[in-house]
Amino acid sequence: MFFIPGWLIELLTFPGVIVHEIGHRLFCHLTGVPVYAVRYYKFWGKPSGFVIHGPAPTLKAALLIAIGPLILNTLLCSLLTFSAVVPLFILKDSGTAFPDILLMWFGISAGMHAFPSNHDMEGFTDFLLEAGHGDALVMVAQAFALLFKIANFLRVVWFDAIYAVLVAAFLPLMFGLF
Amino acid sequence: MPICKIAAPGGIIMIDDEALGDDAGYQQEHQPLSAASYPLWIIGFGLIVLLAFGYSSLSLPRHVSQARTLARADRLDQAGDYVRAEREYRTLLVGDPGSEAGRLGMAHAIFADSDSKNDAIGLALLQGMRLDKYDWRRLQPVMPLEYEKLFVTQEER
Numbered sequence: 345m346f347f348i349p350g351w352l353i354e355l356l357t358f359p360g361v362i363v364h365e366i367g368h369r370l371f372c373h374l375t376g377v378p379v380y381a382v383r384y385y386k387f388w389g390k391p392s393g394f395v396i397h398g399p400a401p402t403l404k405a406a407l408l409i410a411i412g413p414l415i416l417n418t419l420l421c422s423l424l425t426f427s428a429v430v431p432l433f434i435l436k437d438s439g440t441a442f443p444d445i446l447l448m449w450f451g452i453s454a455g456m457h458a459f460p461s462n463h464d465m466e467g468f469t470d471f472l473l474e475a476g477h478g479d480a481l482v483m484v485a486q487a488f489a490l491l492f493k494i495a496n497f498l499r500v501v502w503f504d505a506i507y508a509v510l511v512a513a514f515l516p517l518m519f520g521l522f
Numbered sequence: 523m524p525i526c527k528i529a530a531p532g533g534i535i536m537i538d539d540e541a542l543g544d545d546a547g548y549q550q551e552h553q554p555l556s557a558a559s560y561p562l563w564i565i566g567f568g569l570i571v572l573l574a575f576g577y578s579s580l581s582l583p584r585h586v587s588q589a590r591t592l593a594r595a596d597r598l599d600q601a602g603d604y605v606r607a608e609r610e611y612r613t614l615l616v617g618d619p620g621s622e623a624g625r626l627g628m629a630h631a632i633f634a635d636s637d638s639k640n641d642a643i644g645l646a647l648l649q650g651m652r653l654d655k656y657d658w659r660r661l662q663p664v665m666p667l668e669y670e671k672l673f674v675t676q677e678e679r
Contacts, residue, residue: 359571362564369555378554384564398554424571427578430585435592435614436622443574450571521589 347500354392359450360457361385361393363420367413368395368464375405400471403481410468414458418511421455424448425512434521448512455508462496465489588618595627604635622651626661633664645669652676 354361362384372379378398385393400406408415428444428451431437469489472482495503516522560568595610611628614621625647632644653661653673662670 359567362567366564373557380552380554382555384561424575427575427582427585430582430589434589434623435585435618437618438620438622441577443577446571446574447578450574516589519586519590521586521593 351388353456355387357453357456358385358387358392360417360453360455363417363454364413364457365393365395367416368397368409369412370416371405371408371412372397375400375402375408377401377405377409403472403475403477406468406471410460410464413464414460417454417458421451421458421508421511422515423451424454425451426515429512429516430521434516451512452505452508455511456504458507458511459495459504460492462489462493465492584617588614588621588624592621592623592627595624595631599627599631599634602634604631607631608635625651626653626657630661630664633661633666638666641666641669645672 365382365384369379369382372395377400379395380398381394381396383389383391383393383395397409400409424447428447431444432440432448465485466489469482469485472485495507498504513522591610591614595607595614598604598607598610608628608631611624611631614624615628618624629644629647632640632647648661658673
């Protein structure tokens with residue numbers, strides 16, 4: 345196991361950060377929540393990206409906005425890498441085209457930034473508490489948030505990259521290509 | 523009403539409420555972004571990715587078909603049906619002569635079949651290829667001994 349500084353990983357996978365923020369923004373628009381400001385990516389920025397939006401009107405909207413990146417980044421990772429995985433890793437084509445390498449980079453970057461951040465999930469559980477939802481629902485949400493916290497913690501052992509690779513392998517496996 | 527803030531992956535950071543000031547005031551001062559208003563550099567970056575996706579998608583059906591042929595050939599090769607495996611590998615390599623997986627599989631089937639007259643073809647298919655330890659483990663048991671010395675080991679860094 346080897347360690348690479350987080351800022352370097354974030355720099356190398358910056359398209360994933362951009363897609364992550366677009367994921368939040370997209371689901372804000374889809375659920376009718378106003379978006380006031382977006383930072384898509386800023387190197388050395390703390391945070392490197394964010395979305396400032398108005399309050400979510402419903403539980404569904406709050407959930408979709410929180411897990412928007414999980415949906416969008418995972419979908420893009422799966423779709424974009426599919427056409428690149430086959431020539432690069434299955435056929436092992438010696439004349440691999442640049443677009444395939446670009447798609448692989450973009451797709452894996454998206455996959456690596458798919459998990460909602462701890463802050464994203466805290467926002468969701470805060471919404472439940474403030475909106476006075478039942479204890480059971482809050483507990484489910486907190487369990488859900490805990491799962492993502494664990495996933496985010498496991499990034500130190502490349503869990504985000506493992507997730508991206510698994511997502512990239514999903515469609516080729518479904519098509520029986522391995 | 524509170525303004526919800528969502529931070530980026532990798533950690534982070536409530537924007538301080540006091541820094542934002544009164545949330546209602548913030549909402550009055552800041553117009554919501556329209557759904558279609560994205561910065562030009564984001565649109566440009568998206569277009570490049572879209573173009574790459576379009577280009578790659580054009581060859582996707584052919585690549586999927588070739589990958590299926592390869593999977594079929596590998597299954598036949600593993601089952602010891604080398605003649606049919608060679609036929610499948612040949613079909614793949616006619617369409618995609620650059621496929622190193624196809625060349626490796628074909629070489630394996632050629633070395634493993636009972637006809638040693640074709641072994642030179644198997645060797646030629648491997649020319650210029652870099653084999654990892656898994657490839658080597660697969661090939662070495664069936665490769666004629668005199669060919670083994672033609673390969674050099676490159677130490678991993």
